[in-house]
Amino acid sequence: MIRVQDLAKHFKVHKRPPGLVSAMRSLVRRTYETVKAVDGVSFTIERGERVGFLGPNGAGKTTTLKVLSGLLHPSTGTVDVEGFTPHKRETRFLEAITLVMGQKSQLIWDLPPAETYAMNRAIFDVPVAKFDQTLDELTQLLDLGPLLQKPTRQLSLGERMKCELAAALLHGPTTLFLDEPTIGLDVAMQVAVRDFVRDYNQRHESTVLLTSHYMDDVVELCPRIIVIDHGRIIHDGDLRGLIKQMDPDKRVSFTTTDTEPDFSKLGTVMKRDGQRFTLRVAEAEIPAVVGQLLGPLKVVDLAIEDPPLEDVLRDMFGKAKPP
Amino acid sequence: MPTLLRIGVSETVAYRGEFLIWMLTTTMPLVMLGLFTSVAKTGNFKEYSSADFVAYYLAILIVRNLTGSWVAWQISEEIRMGTMSMRLLRPIHPFTAIAAGHVAAIPFRAVISVPVAVILLVTSGAQSLTTDPLQLALLLPSLALSWLITFAFLFALGCLAFFVTKAMALMNLYFLLFSLLSGYLLPIPLLPHWLRVVSEYSPFRFMLSVPVELMTKAMSTTEALVLMAAQAGWAVATLGLALGLWRAGVKKFEAVGN
Structure with missing residues (x-):
């Protein structure tokens, strides 16, 4: 257990701007900063x-x-x-x-x-x-x-x-x-x-x-x-x-044979690779969207997944501000 | 401990090139030997005859080979590179673990130079060697204490890397003091009076000169025993210094890298 x-773990780090003058100055007077590597x-x-x-x-x-x-x-x-x-x-x-x-x-x-x-x-x-x-x-x-x-x-x-x-x-x-x-x-x-x-x-x-x-x-x-x-x-x-907390929407991926497809009404198109699409769809709307895709729109190779962890973390770290 | 010694031997064999170079770099006493035997050719230099110089520098070579250490470099490098972390994860004090490796290396380090030096010593400088049974009996413990003082002092020096980034700059200062005060370059009696006093109260004399004095100098029983007691005192002091600096340093360890 x-x-x-x-x-908390703090390190004292010697700080010196680049250049000869600051190198000489650091011989006499050193400036330190505290890095809070772990903070509570x-x-x-x-x-x-x-x-x-x-x-x-x-x-x-x-x-x-x-x-x-x-x-x-x-x-x-x-x-x-x-x-x-x-x-x-x-x-x-x-x-x-x-x-x-x-x-x-x-x-x-x-x-x-x-x-x-x-x-x-x-x-x-x-x-x-x-x-x-x-x-x-x-x-x-x-x-x-x-x-x-x-x-x-x-x-x-x-x-x-x-x-x-x-x-x-x-x-x-x-x-x-x-x-x-x-x-x-x-x-x-x-x-x-x-x-x-x-x-x-x-x-x-x-x-x-x-x-x-x-x-x-x-x-x-x-x-x-x-x-x-x-x-x-x-x-x-x-x-x-x-x-779920960071991105509750699902990723719906599928392949279509339609030559001029338009899926924007079903969700946000996140990725298109040839005839393969990935949509971002709210969880509550999944049954209706899947019904549409497999029914009238006749798509194949349909997969429903959570957002990739990498994407969730990228968003998360992008939002987090240093204290 | 036998396993640690065995691994130490295996490591020594794996680093044979490095050891050959180490061995060649400890030949300074031979240079000094050449110098002083030619100085003493026409008569004694101070109280030293040519044979005395032969005996002295060959004895120095033997003791240096058996007691020299590179532990300061090893420790400071491990601290600087962060590899000390791996040692800290093992339930054995690094002093013990590193010492085992170094003890295992001694026979290999001495394998060529010591037999040659012993043969030369016995053939050319025998008349300057002691035959006193007490001094001869004290020689082995004195060598062990010399090794311990050197190892512990250099271990402490290596631990300074916990506090300053480039602790090895201090090694130049160490080597200067060691060369001057341990009898490595000159027999201590040949030093100016004030340096002789400094030498007698420094650990350097006890790292190298004392076993040589036991081998080459006539001394009374009291003198020999006092010398050994002082050497034992320095061993305890340097050991305390090494372990104290280690304990204080580990608290500051930043386990750099990764």
Whole structure:
């Protein structure tokens, strides 16, 4: 379980305009500004939940994850993860959590992943039998067999990410902080990682807090999302609820054979790609519009969908103003 | 711990090129050896004979090889690049984890230079070496303390990267003081009086000169034991400094990048 109350993390940043004169001036007198990376965030996540943490670049997602995993001391506020105060980094806390950062590696660069695993086993004091069993399981699920003895530097990005995941999970953590775990991976690998995370969550009833720029990761994995912007939470709830709240209209897509079609009376035409149209239609009008389309207008391949999450978030971040 | 040492050995073997360069850069004592043996050719220089210089600089080479450390660069780079984050996620103090890696590297670092230096020392400078059993018995603990003082001092220096962005600029200052005050360039008795006093009250002498003094200088039992006690005191002090700076620094850690 994760409890965050009024969390703030401020950084003091040295500020200097470009140019030689200001460079010389900064030698004598430095000006600083305070960046409020996280500014009064509160939420609770129950054990076993999978929560997506969304926001534009610089919104405060990664900073929050770093505070939750004990890497950063909060400026103010309280944080409780599985009954521990993260920044104290007690051994039992570190054994209970893991942080996977897509852009940072914990694998020893010049040695095969098997060596990092052996080191983690020793450091986390995992009994050999349990370690072997977990590694077997992870090797099977992530198809690591051929990678274990290859030096990390010779692995592809996707292979390395799979090995990173295994390294992060070998000690059997019950809270997973995943920061962009699928960054740079191809679609097939993204799907594999997603499936793996879902499977791990269900098997171990672990708590998952995930950030990702790939909306598919969030849509597929997280029934609940927390949206953060300018260091503040602007939505906390289920994905469908957010979409409904931000844009309650549906997207109706279909293909027509009509050579001069005019669908403007049925809804707002959002997209036309040859004979394929996408209309924006209020939910209450869906039955009537669909009746028209499938009846007199004889369209085919009709699909009714929620607005894409990307569009909803773009609108949302566009509207949010910095405090 | 055995696993950490084993991984340290594997890493050392993987970085063999880097270690060869490291080994070659610790040959400064040989340059000084050449210089001072030619100075002492026509007679003693101060109280040092040519054989004394041979014994002194070869002993310096051996101790430097066994106790030198690059931990300050390692830590400051990990802090600057944000990779320190990964260490903080493991339930082992980075001091212990990094120390294990460095201890594992010692035999590899010394594998060529130390046997050569020992052979030279015994053949050319034997008459200047001590035969006192107490001093010989104290040599190994003194080497271990030298290693610890050097490692802890440089660990503390590396931790300054938590507070200032380019902490490694201070390394130049460190190396200047170390070269001058540890006996690396000159035997401490050859320093001007005031520098000698500074050296005796600085940790630098205890990083390098003390084991060399135990190997090459005739000293009374009391003198040897006092020296060892002072060295142990510096080990505790530098260890406290390293751990204190680490604790204060981690609070300021910004885990940059990503």
